[in-house]
Amino acid sequence: MKAVYALYPDGHSAQQAVSRLHAAGVHDRDITIQSAQPMEDFEFGHRDKATWMWWIACGGGLIGMASALGLAWLTEMSWPIDVGGLPIFAWWPNLIITFELTMLGAILATVVTLVIAARLGRGSDIYDAEVSDGKILVGVVNPSESAVAGLEAALTAPPGAQLKKF
Amino acid sequence: MTPSHSQINSDLLRPLLRTSWKFYAVVTILGGIVVMALVSWLSQMFYGFGISGIRWPVYWGFYVTSFVFWIGISHAGTLISAILRLVDAGWRRPVTRCAEVITVFALMIGAMFPIIHLGRPWLAFWLIPYPSERLIWPNFRSPLVWDFFAINTYLTGSLLFLLLPMIPDFAVVRDKSTGLRRRVYTLLALGWRGTPKQWHRLESAMAIMAIAIVPVAVSVHTIVSFDFSMAPVPMWQSTIFGPYFVAGAIFSGIAGLLIAMAILRRVLHLEQYLHPIHFENLGKLLLVIALLWGYFVFNERLATYYGNEPSEMAVFWRTQRESFAPLYWTMVIGNFVVPLVLMGIKRFRTITGCVIASIGVVVGMWLERFLIIVPSLGHKYLPYSYGIYRPQPVEIIIAGATFAAMALLYVLFVKIVPIISIWELKAGDHQPPPDAHPAAEERRLREQHP
Numbered sequence: 001m002k003a004v005y006a007l008y009p010d011g012h013s014a015q016q017a018v019s020r021l022h023a024a025g026v027h028d029r030d031i032t033i034q035s036a037q038p039m040e041d042f043e044f045g046h047r048d049k050a051t052w053m054w055w056i057a058c059g060g061g062l063i064g065m066a067s068a069l070g071l072a073w074l075t076e077m078s079w080p081i082d083v084g085g086l087p088i089f090a091w092w093p094n095l096i097i098t099f100e101l102t103m104l105g106a107i108l109a110t111v112v113t114l115v116i117a118a119r120l121g122r123g124s125d126i127y128d129a130e131v132s133d134g135k136i137l138v139g140v141v142n143p144s145e146s147a148v149a150g151l152e153a154a155l156t157a158p159p160g161a162q163l164k165k166f
Numbered sequence: 167m168t169p170s171h172s173q174i175n176s177d178l179l180r181p182l183l184r185t186s187w188k189f190y191a192v193v194t195i196l197g198g199i200v201v202m203a204l205v206s207w208l209s210q211m212f213y214g215f216g217i218s219g220i221r222w223p224v225y226w227g228f229y230v231t232s233f234v235f236w237i238g239i240s241h242a243g244t245l246i247s248a249i250l251r252l253v254d255a256g257w258r259r260p261v262t263r264c265a266e267v268i269t270v271f272a273l274m275i276g277a278m279f280p281i282i283h284l285g286r287p288w289l290a291f292w293l294i295p296y297p298s299e300r301l302i303w304p305n306f307r308s309p310l311v312w313d314f315f316a317i318n319t320y321l322t323g324s325l326l327f328l329l330l331p332m333i334p335d336f337a338v339v340r341d342k343s344t345g346l347r348r349r350v351y352t353l354l355a356l357g358w359r360g361t362p363k364q365w366h367r368l369e370s371a372m373a374i375m376a377i378a379i380v381p382v383a384v385s386v387h388t389i390v391s392f393d394f395s396m397a398p399v400p401m402w403q404s405t406i407f408g409p410y411f412v413a414g415a416i417f418s419g420i421a422g423l424l425i426a427m428a429i430l431r432r433v434l435h436l437e438q439y440l441h442p443i444h445f446e447n448l449g450k451l452l453l454v455i456a457l458l459w460g461y462f463v464f465n466e467r468l469a470t471y472y473g474n475e476p477s478e479m480a481v482f483w484r485t486q487r488e489s490f491a492p493l494y495w496t497m498v499i500g501n502f503v504v505p506l507v508l509m510g511i512k513r514f515r516t517i518t519g520c521v522i523a524s525i526g527v528v529v530g531m532w533l534e535r536f537l538i539i540v541p542s543l544g545h546k547y548l549p550y551s552y553g554i555y556r557p558q559p560v561e562i563i564i565a566g567a568t569f570a571a572m573a574l575l576y577v578l579f580v581k582i583v584p585i586i587s588i589w590e591l592k593a594g595d596h597q598p599p600p601d602a603h604p605a606a607e608e609r610r611l612r613e614q615h616p
Binding site for chain 2: 032033034035036037038039044045046048049051053054057067072076077081083086090093094096097098100101103104106107108109112113114115117118119120122124127129130131133134160
């Protein structure tokens with residue numbers, strides 16, 4: 001068997017299923033949960049919340065800033081344009097370009113981090129299209145044969161559970 | 167009554183999954199207008215820039231007016247959406263995507279105008295800073311180069327800000343469709359499953375981008391204002407231009423958003439999602455910005471009047487009571503009087519009232535851009551630089567057709583993407599557990615009853 005899972009009509013039932021799976025000795029990392037919207041009002045919705053994304057965005061911003069300064073310095077010094085004796089490498093106008101590329105760096109770093117961290121483009125072993133209709137999926141992928149009966153009992157106990165296997 | 171998840175899916179996916187003859191009729195009409203504009207542009211390339219009315223001393227006419235106008239309209243979406251996300255305004259949920267789309271398309275249309283204005287658009291790549299054989303580098307001290315960086319940063323950021331929250335909705339379309347459509351949306355959904363980790367990363371990414379995009383949006387229109395305020399032209403060299411332009415941009419942006427929302431509500435039957443309260447809230451915002459706009463105009467005009475510098479006063483009187491006065495006072499009525507009356511009196515703050523006020527603002531803001539550019543360029547410091555600008559058919563057709571282009575892009579977008587974010591709408595109404603944290607419960611109630 002590849003996976004055993006159940007669909008639940010609401011977050012309360014899904015939370016009960018998760019708690020029962022915990023009680024049955026299943027670790028958080030082995031439980032798959034899927035929903036059509038963020039479920040932050042429930043304990044299971046707070047899994048995997050910690051992220052380095054903010055720091056990575058700051059790093060992207062720093063790279064953007066360094067690129068802007070490098071680009072401005074390189075181009076202005078390579079082909080100096082004298083305008084009324086004003087500085088060739090002028091800070092005020094360069095600040096504008098520096099600001100824009102800093103922000104661009106932060107934005108691009110954020111998007112790349114999202115794609116990698118959220119495992120976009122890689123799919124998953126388990127999915128049910130009924131999730132789009134508001135059902136919440138709770139399941140375990142690749143369970144050992146000996147554990148299946150216990151998992152089924154834990155998953156079917158909450159009200160409204162719809163057990164599925166494949 | 168709050169619609170169920172299935173009903174939300176069905177209502178919001180209807181425009182994607184069903185196509186009536188009206189869709190084809192609208193696309194044909196709008197497409198025809200856009201083709202007409204493309205033919206006009208090609209004729210301008212073929213016959214030369216001389217067929218436009220742009221000549222010494224008024225080198226910036228309808229094209230630059232439209233450029234500034236559309237960049238302003240772009241402030242509707244991403245900026246407003248980002249602010250509403252950051253303050254966690256529950257009523258934003260049905261509004262954000264309608265707004266973000268305006269930003270992306272308005273920026274694309276606005277960014278076209280400098281290229282049209284170049285006369286030789288095939289040389290547009292000269293704007294890009296790269297080590298070419300010509301050894302000519304863009305002048306980093308020129309506001310036009312700042313424009314290039316600012317607009318491209320804003321366009322990239324806005325596009326990503328629009329695209330990221332669309333991924334979960336693509337997954338819904340994937341699950342609800344069949345055949346080729348299903349294959350296309352499977353690719354677009356990027357394997358989205360809706361795990362807690364994916365939701366957290368998406369929300370973190372949206373929060374970071376919202377924080378980054380607000381100052382970028384402000385900077386974009388400030389930099390557009392620098393195109394004017396850095397030039398020694400009467401009534402342009404003003405320190406107030408930065409915030410004045412930003413306020414004007416947000417103003418026209420909100421007006422554009424209100425018009426788009428009213429049309430979507432009526433045509434796509436989204437009455438259950440776009441409520442009168444959404445229009446009323448945005449109407450109040452329109453009123454506040456109308457007052458702010460009036461304040462800026464008063465400041466700008468009063469400082470010029472007290473300065474009493476002859477060349478500035480000549481431009482001042484041209485707009486106030488001479489040849490440009492009809493346009494000027496139409497602008498004041500459209501931008502100040504109409505929104506003040508309609509949005510200031512509660513009984514007029516209806517959907518119809520919002521649309522009428524918004525049309526006034528859109529017309530007024532286009533005129534404002536025109537009145538900043540043309541009267542000043544036609545009456546600079548010395549008599550040899552006095553001149554008259556008469557827009558020619560090619561400019562009128564291209565500038566006018568951009569409204570059709572905007573509508574066409576919007577119609578096509580609505581056909582391929584749910585115009586209201588499905589997952590955000592659902593997230594606003596799910597039931598909390600009996601032992602939910604009081605803060606979470608308070609937030610849920612606030613979102614359901616804005």
